[in-house]
Structures are given as C-alpha cells and as structure tokens.
Amino acid sequence: MNAPSMAPRPLRWGILGCGNIAATVARDLRLVPDQVITAVASATPGKAAAFAAIHGVATALTRYEDLVVRDEVDVVYIATSHERHFDNARLALAAGKAVLCEKPLTINARQARELADLAQRQGVFLMEAWWTRFFPIIDLLLADLAAGVIGPVRLLQADFGIRSSWAPDHRMVDPARAAGALLDLGVYPVSFAHLVYGAAPTAVSGQMRATDRGVDAQSSLLLSFPAGGQAVLTSAIDVQVPHQARLYGPEGAIVVDDFFHPSAYTIHPRGGPARRIERPFPGSGYQFEIAEVAACLGDGRRESIRRPLADTLAVMATMDAVRDSWGLRYPGE
Ligand SMILES: NC(=O)c1ccc[n+]([C@@H]2O[C@H](COP(=O)([O-])OP(=O)(O)OC[C@H]3O[C@@H](n4cnc5c(N)ncnc54)[C@H](OP(=O)(O)O)[C@@H]3O)[C@@H](O)[C@H]2O)c1
Known part of the structure; x- marks a missing residue:
C-alpha cells in the first residue's frame, strides 16, 4: 500500500516576484492536477494586482515578507532575478515554507550551501527550478x-x-x-x-x-x-x-x-x-518541475531525488x- 500523501491538496503556491517567468510558470501550473496559486507578491507597485487579475489569484501582496507568512501558502516559487534569489529564498525558508527557486539557485556555491543548510535546519523542501531535468x-x-x-x-x-x-x-x-x-x-x-x-x-x-x-x-x-x-x-x-x-x-x-x-x-x-x-508536451514545459515538487512534497521529501541539492551545489x-x-x-x- 502506498504511504498516505503528506502534501495538502490542492498544493497551495505563493509566487514571489511577478515577472516574465512567473507568468509562464503560472500558466503551466494549471496543467498539473491539484495545484493552485493562492497568493502572489511583487515589490513593483501594481504588478502583483495585475498578475493576480490575469491568473485568477485571490491575494496580491506588495511585500515578500507578507507572502511567506501566509497560512494558505505551502510552497513559495521564487521568480525574481538571480541576484535576489539568496535573500528571497532565505526569507521563505526561514518562514518554514517549501521553496522552488528559479535558476541559477544563487550567484555562487557559498550562497547555495547556506540555503541548503537552512532548508535542512528548517526541515523544509528546497529545489532549484532547473526545469530541463524534468522533461x-x-x-x-x-x-x-x-x-x-x-x-x-x-x-x-x-x-x-x-x-x-x-x-x-x-x-x-x-x-x-x-x-x-x-x-x-x-x-x-x-x-x-x-x-x-x-x-x-x-x-x-x-x-x-x-x-x-x-x-x-x-x-x-x-x-x-x-x-x-x-x-x-x-x-x-x-x-x-x-x-x-x-x-x-x-x-x-x-x-x-x-x-x-x-x-x-x-x-x-x-x-x-x-x-x-x-x-x-503541452504548454511551455514548466509543468514537469511543478509536478516534481508536488510529488516530493506528497512523499514528505525535503529534496528531489532527480535534482538533489548536491547536484546544484x-x-x-x-x-x-x-x-x-x-x-x-x-x-x-
Ligand atoms: N527556467 C527558465 O526557463 C527561465 C526563463 C527565464 C528566466 N528564468 C529565471 O527566472 C528568473 C527571473 O527571470 P525573468 O525573466 O522572469 O526576470 P524579470 O521579469 O526581469 O524579473 C523578475 C522579477 O524580479 C524582480 N526584479 C527584476 N529586476 C529587478 C530590479 N532591477 N530591481 C528589483 N527587482 C527586480 C521583479 O520582482 P517584483 O515583481 O517583485 O518587482 C521582477 O518582477 C531569473 O533567475 C532567470 O534566470 C528562468
């Protein structure tokens, strides 16, 4: 018998940063069963509200700090530009959220190691969104x-x-x-x-x-x-x-x-x-990394076997x- 799923259903996503890739991923997320975007945050005035309206998201926020503490967010997708990933992912991990972070995970190995250590201390999932691996x-x-x-x-x-x-x-x-x-x-x-x-x-x-x-x-x-x-x-x-x-x-x-x-x-x-x-495949192809995160969280895993943090490091x-x-x-x- 399969172990009972440990992930909430539907899996509730928060998107941090409302730029180009966030919009594409938000569209592909609809191709994966049992996934919903419950909140988005953008530091650019007006951008989160516009994004939420287009993608049918209930909550639009202007501060990342407010996103990562939302109860209705299980996993945060970091979609800011790479020089911000370290600070943004650290914020979400410190709040106890699972994190999928755009590539490159950070700007160097030292930052990546710090995030991996923090995820381990917090007992939460972390994966770099190197989508190629999951096709x-x-x-x-x-x-x-x-x-x-x-x-x-x-x-x-x-x-x-x-x-x-x-x-x-x-x-x-x-x-x-x-x-x-x-x-x-x-x-x-x-x-x-x-x-x-x-x-x-x-x-x-x-x-x-x-x-x-x-x-x-x-x-x-x-x-x-x-x-x-x-x-x-x-x-x-x-x-x-x-x-x-x-x-x-x-x-x-x-x-x-x-x-x-x-x-x-x-x-x-x-x-x-x-x-x-x-x-x-249908869509742009980001559905496969989304499905991987959902499968990992469903199995209660803190990292992906197919894309372990050691590989990213x-x-x-x-x-x-x-x-x-x-x-x-x-x-x-
Ligand atoms: N997997 C893929 O195929 C793929 C494709 C394209 C990009 N990416 C990766 O995704 C990440 C974002 O790329 P993107 O093309 O979506 O970037 P983008 O649209 O230029 O920016 C994404 C978000 O980053 C923040 N940001 C960007 N420039 C900023 C600045 N000068 N000052 C403050 N905040 C800034 C903004 O967040 P706010 O909304 O909060 O203001 C913006 O909405 C990068 O790491 C990139 O490498 C991956």
Missing part, C-alpha cells in the same frame, strides 16, 4: 545512455547563446546584478554536462570574452569528468547560437535540439540508421571555479 525525454535519454546506445560518452558539446537588445540595467548585462553569459545561460550546458556524466568534473578550465562593462559576453568551458569524458560548453549574450547538445561515444552520437527544454533527440548509431525519439562550484580563473567577481563576493 520526460530526459529520463529516456538517461536510460538510453545507461543502456549503452552510443557506449560511454567521451565528448559532450552544448551551446546556449542568444542575442537581444538588453536594457543597460538588465540582469544579463548589468555588473551590479551579477550579469554575464555563464551565470544566466551557461548554467544550462554546465548542469547538462553534470547530469549526463553523473558526476562533478575533476578539472575545469575556460576562457571568456568580456563586455565593455567587464562581465562575460561569451564563455567557453572545458570540463573533464571522472570516467574520462570531456565537455566543451559555450554560452553567450550577444550572439545567437543553436541551443543544441551533441553527445559522442565509441558506438555513435546523440543530438538533442533545444536541450534546455527538449522534446526529442536523435540517435546516430555507428554504421546504422538514425533513430528519433520524441515526447511532445556541484554546478555552482564548477561555475565558481571557472570564474575564479577569470578573476570575475559578483557584487558582495
């Missing part, structure tokens, strides 16, 4: 790799570059907001490499091309993993690059398009015909290491 196709990919369809992965290449007209105070470009390609976009290829190799790298190196404000416009990383595989990873905020991951082993290759939110991959076995694996440590080699520091470090 159904990712489990199929990991199973295919474990079955040896291309043999042991020897080389992984993954790229994430976008070009846009960022406002000077945008988090992508403003050094005061921990800007740069690596932290915001590079976190995807770095996390993907950690996932595929199932370990933290044994050696990390990289180079960057700086913006005129001194953060990385482009980052190129080379990681070596314990079993000998390597990852070559790039990210950029001023050039468009296909968001593709390519995995090579002695028995073939696998190509994952849009690897940060994938619905398919193609296996190219050595000497055999290509085979395409597809798992299309390892990724942050990798990014810290390469930044150290560049001498790139964020405010407060």
Whole structure:
C-alpha cells in the first residue's frame, strides 16, 4: 500500500516576484492536477494586482515578507532575478515554507550551501527550478545512455547563446546584478554536462570574452569528468547560437535540439540508421518541475531525488571555479 500523501491538496503556491517567468510558470501550473496559486507578491507597485487579475489569484501582496507568512501558502516559487534569489529564498525558508527557486539557485556555491543548510535546519523542501531535468525525454535519454546506445560518452558539446537588445540595467548585462553569459545561460550546458556524466568534473578550465562593462559576453568551458569524458560548453549574450547538445561515444552520437527544454533527440548509431525519439508536451514545459515538487512534497521529501541539492551545489562550484580563473567577481563576493 502506498504511504498516505503528506502534501495538502490542492498544493497551495505563493509566487514571489511577478515577472516574465512567473507568468509562464503560472500558466503551466494549471496543467498539473491539484495545484493552485493562492497568493502572489511583487515589490513593483501594481504588478502583483495585475498578475493576480490575469491568473485568477485571490491575494496580491506588495511585500515578500507578507507572502511567506501566509497560512494558505505551502510552497513559495521564487521568480525574481538571480541576484535576489539568496535573500528571497532565505526569507521563505526561514518562514518554514517549501521553496522552488528559479535558476541559477544563487550567484555562487557559498550562497547555495547556506540555503541548503537552512532548508535542512528548517526541515523544509528546497529545489532549484532547473526545469530541463524534468522533461520526460530526459529520463529516456538517461536510460538510453545507461543502456549503452552510443557506449560511454567521451565528448559532450552544448551551446546556449542568444542575442537581444538588453536594457543597460538588465540582469544579463548589468555588473551590479551579477550579469554575464555563464551565470544566466551557461548554467544550462554546465548542469547538462553534470547530469549526463553523473558526476562533478575533476578539472575545469575556460576562457571568456568580456563586455565593455567587464562581465562575460561569451564563455567557453572545458570540463573533464571522472570516467574520462570531456565537455566543451559555450554560452553567450550577444550572439545567437543553436541551443543544441551533441553527445559522442565509441558506438555513435546523440543530438538533442533545444536541450534546455527538449522534446526529442536523435540517435546516430555507428554504421546504422538514425533513430528519433520524441515526447511532445503541452504548454511551455514548466509543468514537469511543478509536478516534481508536488510529488516530493506528497512523499514528505525535503529534496528531489532527480535534482538533489548536491547536484546544484556541484554546478555552482564548477561555475565558481571557472570564474575564479577569470578573476570575475559578483557584487558582495
Ligand atoms: N527556467 C527558465 O526557463 C527561465 C526563463 C527565464 C528566466 N528564468 C529565471 O527566472 C528568473 C527571473 O527571470 P525573468 O525573466 O522572469 O526576470 P524579470 O521579469 O526581469 O524579473 C523578475 C522579477 O524580479 C524582480 N526584479 C527584476 N529586476 C529587478 C530590479 N532591477 N530591481 C528589483 N527587482 C527586480 C521583479 O520582482 P517584483 O515583481 O517583485 O518587482 C521582477 O518582477 C531569473 O533567475 C532567470 O534566470 C528562468
């Protein structure tokens, strides 16, 4: 017999920060049974009320402090920009709430460790919203790799570059907001490499091309993993690059398009015909991370087995290491 569910039904969400991603996630949350957004908070005047009206949320607040103490909030989704995650997640964890926090969890490993320790002391759930991990196709990919369809992965290449007209105070470009390609976009290829190799790298190196404000416009990383595989990873905020991951082993290759939110991959076995694996999904794809949080809380777990905090900490440590080699520091470090 299954253990009785420990999560309240419906699971009641509070959203902290009412920006772009909060709106998309709020829409996808409707795709998961037994989930409801009971309150939202925005520090920007008028934004929470407008968000609540659009998404049918009963309570709109102007102070994050008022959100995290609401009885009708079981789990807080932190949807602010990354330089604020540490303070915002700490606030919610200290109030005893479960937390799903947008990627990157924090700006460095020290902050991430502090949050993980606080969650443990408080006995509450914490997970980074690295949504990539929870797409159904990712489990199929990991199973295919474990079955040896291309043999042991020897080389992984993954790229994430976008070009846009960022406002000077945008988090992508403003050094005061921990800007740069690596932290915001590079976190995807770095996390993907950690996932595929199932370990933290044994050696990390990289180079960057700086913006005129001194953060990385482009980052190129080379990681070596314990079993000998390597990852070559790039990210950029001023050039468009296909968001593709390519995995090579002695028995073939696998190509994952849009690897940060994938619905398919193609296996190219050595000497055999290509085979395409597809798992299309409705919505934008954030429903899978929402379902993971609901499942974890239903089982009374304090972290996700599929995306444990140790993995998030390892990724942050990798990014810290390469930044150290560049001498790139964020405010407060
Ligand atoms: N998983 C994904 O696919 C995905 C996609 C996009 C973004 N993200 C992540 O989600 C987070 C938010 O991204 P977003 O695109 O939604 O950002 P955004 O719309 O620019 O900002 C989100 C919220 O952060 C707060 N904020 C932003 N700029 C601020 C500033 N200068 N001063 C004070 N508060 C500010 C605001 O909170 P208030 O509403 O309280 O004022 C804003 O509503 C980032 O960590 C990003 O990396 C993830």
